[in-house]
Amino acid sequence: MDLPHRMILKDGRLFTLDQGSGRSVHGEVIIISNGRSYREWAPWRSKLSALIKKTEMAFPGKSNILYLGAAQGTTVSHISDILEEGIIFAVEFSETAFRKLILLARERKNIVPILEDAFHPERFGMMVPPVDVLYQDVSQKEQLKLFLLNSRTFLKKGGLGILMLKSRSVDFTARPVDVYEEVSRGLRENGFKVETFIELDPFSVDHAAFVVRKI
Numbered sequence: 001m002d003l004p005h006r007m008i009l010k011d012g013r014l015f016t017l018d019q020g021s022g023r024s025v026h027g028e029v030i031i032i033s034n035g036r037s038y039r040e041w042a043p044w045r046s047k048l049s050a051l052i053k054k055t056e057m058a059f060p061g062k063s064n065i066l067y068l069g070a071a072q073g074t075t076v077s078h079i080s081d082i083l084e085e086g087i088i089f090a091v092e093f094s095e096t097a098f099r100k101l102i103l104l105a106r107e108r109k110n111i112v113p114i115l116e117d118a119f120h121p122e123r124f125g126m127m128v129p130p131v132d133v134l135y136q137d138v139s140q141k142e143q144l145k146l147f148l149l150n151s152r153t154f155l156k157k158g159g160l161g162i163l164m165l166k167s168r169s170v171d172f173t174a175r176p177v178d179v180y181e182e183v184s185r186g187l188r189e190n191g192f193k194v195e196t197f198i199e200l201d202p203f204s205v206d207h208a209a210f211v212v213r214k215i
């Protein structure tokens with residue numbers, strides 16, 4: 001795997017170079033390599049890690065990112081580690097999760113936490129510039145609608161979109177494959193090229209990742 005310099009693979013496990021306090025953020029293993037502290041980014045804990053593990057995709061190290069569904073910041077913390085330039089605008093509407101997200105943002109320079117409902121970009125638009133990457137991981141029925149709404153508002157032309165889709169949240173009764181097909185069509189009909197589609201099992205069952213480009 002060709003990794004950016006702030007990531008390493010050790011015994012098949014992925015680690016990111018800690019840019020925080022040196023403490024574990026979400027119970028992850030910390031190792032020291034060449035005198036530097038690295039945090040394990042396990043695919044069981046983060047869908048982005050699962051995507052990178054399965055596809056060897058290189059996550060852009062220099063970009064402004066709008067992240068919808070930040071929760072306590074598990075994945076956000078690893079993106080923060082690998083981001084050499086740019087800011088993560090991390091939107092989360094659960095106050096409980098947000099409390100932890102704020103603590104994480106306090107000890108890192110590249111996270112702006114936003115307590116808002118992602119369905120209302122007009123409420124946080126003044127805080128977010130046009131972005132290079134739109135990342136979405138919300139377990140909601142209207143995941144495609146939310147992604148398109150925010151991409152229209154914030155994602156630059158040519159920008160990268162990563163949509164983590166939970167099929168059972170969209171339609172519990174439908175076959176995941178049918179849900180994925182409908183979402184894929186929706187993305188293509190709304191100005192996106194689907195570059196990669198992959199199911200995230202065994203790490204996240206009934207989840208798939210769409211990596212798309214805004215054309």
Ligand SMILES: C[S@@+](CC[C@H](N)C(=O)[O-])C[C@H]1O[C@@H](n2cnc3c(N)ncnc32)[C@H](O)[C@@H]1O
Nearest residue numbers: 069070071074075092093094117118137138139
């Ligand atoms: C699966 S969790 C996200 C996990 C996180 N992305 C990670 O990898 O560390 C989904 C999160 O989306 C949040 N969420 C769901 N709908 C939302 C909305 N409309 N606006 C903001 N956050 C939302 C939930 O509160 C929850 O914390």
